[in-house]
Amino acid sequence: xxxxxxxxxxxxxxxxxxxxxxxxxxxxxxxxxxxxxxxxxxxxxxxxxxxxxxxxxxxxxxxxxxxxxxxxxxxxxxxxxxxxxxxxxxxxxxxxxxxxxxxxxxxxxxxxxxxxxxxxxxxxxxxxxxxxxxxxxxxxxxxxxxxxxxxxxxxxxxxxxxxxxxxxxxxxxxxxxxxxxxxxxxxxxxxxxxxxxxxxxxxxxxx
Amino acid sequence: xxxxxxxxxxxxxxxxxxxxxxxxxxxxxxxxxxxxxxxxxxxxxxxxxxxxxxxxxxxxxxxxxxxxxxxxxxxxxxxxxxxxxxxxxxxxxxxxxxxxxxxxxxxxxxxxxxxxxxxxxxxxxxxxxxxxxxxxxxxxxxxxxxxxxxxxxxxxxxxxxxxxxxxxxxxxxxxxxxxxxxxxxxxxxxxxxxxxxxxxxxxxxxxxxxxxxxxxxxxxxxxxxxxxxxxxxxxxxxxxxxxxxxxxxxxxxxxxxxxxxxxxxxxxxxxxxxxxxxxxxxxxxxxxxxxxxxxxxxxxxxxxxxxxxxxxxxxxxxxxxxxxxxxxxxxxxxxxxxxxxxxxxxxxxxxxxxxxxxxxxxxxxxxxxxxxxxxxxxxxxxxxxxxxxxxxxxxx
Numbered sequence: 193x194x195x196x197x198x199x200x201x202x203x204x205x206x207x208x209x210x211x212x213x214x215x216x217x218x219x220x221x222x223x224x225x226x227x228x229x230x231x232x233x234x235x236x237x238x239x240x241x242x243x244x245x246x247x248x249x250x251x252x253x254x255x256x257x258x259x260x261x262x263x264x265x266x267x268x269x270x271x272x273x274x275x276x277x278x279x280x281x282x283x284x285x286x287x288x289x290x291x292x293x294x295x296x297x298x299x300x301x302x303x304x305x306x307x308x309x310x311x312x313x314x315x316x317x318x319x320x321x322x323x324x325x326x327x328x329x330x331x332x333x334x335x336x337x338x339x340x341x342x343x344x345x346x347x348x349x350x351x352x353x354x355x356x357x358x359x360x361x362x363x364x365x366x367x368x369x370x371x372x373x374x375x376x377x378x379x380x381x382x383x384x385x386x387x388x389x390x391x392x393x394x395x396x397x398x399x
Numbered sequence: 400x401x402x403x404x405x406x407x408x409x410x411x412x413x414x415x416x417x418x419x420x421x422x423x424x425x426x427x428x429x430x431x432x433x434x435x436x437x438x439x440x441x442x443x444x445x446x447x448x449x450x451x452x453x454x455x456x457x458x459x460x461x462x463x464x465x466x467x468x469x470x471x472x473x474x475x476x477x478x479x480x481x482x483x484x485x486x487x488x489x490x491x492x493x494x495x496x497x498x499x500x501x502x503x504x505x506x507x508x509x510x511x512x513x514x515x516x517x518x519x520x521x522x523x524x525x526x527x528x529x530x531x532x533x534x535x536x537x538x539x540x541x542x543x544x545x546x547x548x549x550x551x552x553x554x555x556x557x558x559x560x561x562x563x564x565x566x567x568x569x570x571x572x573x574x575x576x577x578x579x580x581x582x583x584x585x586x587x588x589x590x591x592x593x594x595x596x597x598x599x600x601x602x603x604x605x606x607x608x609x610x611x612x613x614x615x616x617x618x619x620x621x622x623x624x625x626x627x628x629x630x631x632x633x634x635x636x637x638x639x640x641x642x643x644x645x646x647x648x649x650x651x652x653x654x655x656x657x658x659x660x661x662x663x664x665x666x667x668x669x670x671x672x673x674x675x676x677x678x679x680x681x682x683x684x685x686x687x688x689x690x691x692x693x694x695x696x697x698x699x700x701x702x703x704x705x706x707x708x709x710x711x712x713x714x715x716x717x718x719x720x721x722x723x724x725x726x727x728x729x730x731x732x733x734x735x736x737x738x739x740x741x742x743x744x745x746x747x748x749x750x751x752x753x754x755x756x757x758x759x760x761x762x763x764x765x766x767x768x769x770x771x772x773x774x775x776x777x778x779x780x781x782x783x784x785x786x787x788x789x790x791x792x793x794x795x
Contacts, residue, residue: 238752246757250777253724253754256784260725260743260755270747 203372225252313347447515448507452499465563513688532618564767605634632680644763
C-alpha cells in the first residue's frame with residue numbers, strides 16, 4: 193500500500209468526485225498512482241494506469257496497481273472502443289505531442305473523459321506576457337521556457353473550441369486557483385478564462 | 400507413433416542416469432496419451448520436477464516456474480551435476496522475493512529436456528535405445544500441455560501465478576493464452592510472443608555447430624558411445640554472447656589479456672573474454688544433451704503465439720481473466736522491450752488487467768537471473784498485492 197492515500201490533492205479529489213464507484217477507470221499519466229490508488233481503495237473502481245516515468249510505474253506496480261510503462265501519444269490507440277467508463281488525463285494534455293489525437297482517443301476508449309490542464313489565459317499569465325514580456329512561470333506552470341515539458345499550452349477558451357470541433361459535450365467544468373481550490377467565477381467563459389489557473393472538464397461524446 | 404508404450408518393468412531411464420537425480424519423478428499420459436502439435440502422441444512418459452515450500456490446505460498458494468532453454472528444475476538448490484547454486488536461488492527461497500514460506504513453488508524439467516523429463520536422451524522402451532532424432536519435434540505448447548498434466552497430477556485446480564524468464568516467459572504466455580482458468584496471475588519476464596528472424600538465426604548457428612561435430616553421428620552419439628561436446632560448446636558460446644550486453648562484456652573483460660602481459664601472436668584464448676566463453680562452453684556440456692539443445696531451440700523458433708489467431712496476438716488473450724505483469728530489461732537485445740511491449744499492446748487491446756515495467760539494467764538478457772534489486776522489488780510488490788487482491792476477490 194502507498195502510505196496515507198486517504199487525503200489527496202484537492203484537484204485530484206475533485207476528479208475523484210466526478211467518478212462513479214465501481215466503474216472502469218484509466219488514468220493516463222498516473223504518476224506514482226496517487227489518484228488511482230485512492231479510486232481503487234475508496235471508490236472500488238477497476239483501475240488501470242499509463243505512466244511514462246519508470247519511477248512512477250515501479251511505485252504504482254509495487255503498490256498493487258495495474259500500470260503500464262507507456263506513452264499516451266502512442267499507446268492509447270491499442271485500447272478497444274468503450275473499454276472504460278472514465279479516462280482521466282490530469283495535467284498532461286499540454287505535454288502531449290498530439291493533444292487533439294489524444295483527446296479523440298480518450299472519448300473513443302471511454303464513455304467519459306476527465307481532463308485537467310493549466311490555463312494559459314489566466315490573468316497572471318496575461319500580465320507576465322502582456323506587460324512584462326516574459327513567458328509566465330507560476331505554480332501551475334513551474335518551468336522556465338527552456339526546460340518546460342509543456343509543448344502545447346492552451347487556454348480554457350481554446351480547449352472549449354477544440355471540444356466543439358471534435359463534437360465533444362462538456363458535462364461539467366470546474367475552475368481552480370493555483371492551489372487547486374475550486375473558484376466560483378460565474379458561468380461565462382470570459383471570467384473562467386481570466387480567473388482560472390487550472391480547469392477540470394468532464395467530457396462526453398455527443399450522442 | 401505412440402511413444403513409449405508402457406513397459407512391464409518401466410522403461411529403463413536408469414540407463415541415462417536421470418532416475419537417481421534428486422527431486423520428484425512421475426509418469427504422465429499413462430491412461431490417455433498426449434497429442435503433440437506435430438500430430439504424434441506420447442504416452443506413459445517421465446516428468447521430473449522439483450518443489451519448494453508447502454502447498455496450503457486450499458491449494459491456493461502454488462507458483463509455477465517455467466525454466467529457460469538451458470535451465471532445469473533445480474532453481475533454488477545446488478545443482479546435482481555441477482554443484483553450482485540454483486539458477487534462481489536469488490529469487491526463490493525462504494524470505495526471498497518468491498518466498499517459499501508463503502508460496503509452494505513447482506518447477507518441472509521441460510518436455511525435451513535432459514534432467515529426467517521425457518527428452519531425446521531417454522530410452523525408447525521398444526528399441527531399448529535412446530530416442531535421439533526419433534524423438535518427436537516438440538513445441539512450447541507441448542511443453543505446457545505436459546505441465547498442465549503435472550498440475551492435474553498434483554491435484555491443483557488453479558495456480559496463484561505462473562512465471563519464468565526468456566523461454567520460461569514464452570511458456571507463461573502459452574499458459575495464460577490456452578489455460579486462462581488455471582492461473583490467477585501471469586508474469587512473463589524478458590520474453591517474446593514470437594521468435595524473430597534474428598532469434599532464429601542465432602539458434603541456427605548453434606544447431607549447425609552441433610551437427611557439424613563428427614561426434615554428433617547424425618544424432619546417434621549415445622548409441623555410439625560418443626558426445627558432440629565441441630559442437631555443443633560452440634553452440635553455448637554463441638548463445639551466451641546473446642545473453643549478455645556489450646556493456647556487461649566490456650565491464651567484465653574489456654580487452655584484458657588472460658594469464659599474460661603481452662599478445663602471443665597465436666590462437667590460444669589470449670583475451671579474457673575468450674577464456675570465459677570457452678569455460679562457459681566446456682562446463683555446459685557436462686550437464687546438457689546436444690539433441691535436447693536441438694529440439695528445444697527448434698521449439699522456441701516455432702513459437703508464434705499469434706499464428707493460431709490469424710496473426711492477431713490480441714486474440715490469443717481475448718476475454719482473459721488473468722492478471723499480467725510483464726517485465727523487460729533495458730539492456731536486453733535478445734528479447735528487447737519492444738517485443739515485450741508488443742505483448743502489452745495486445746493485452747491492452749483486449750482490455751486485460753496488465754502491468755508493465757522496463758527495468759533499467761545494462762546486464763543484457765540474463766538480467767532476470769541476476770541480482771537486480773529493482774526487478775526484485777517490483778516482482779515482490781506485484782505478488783504481494785496480487786495475493787491480497789485474490790483474497791479480496793475470494794471474499795466477495
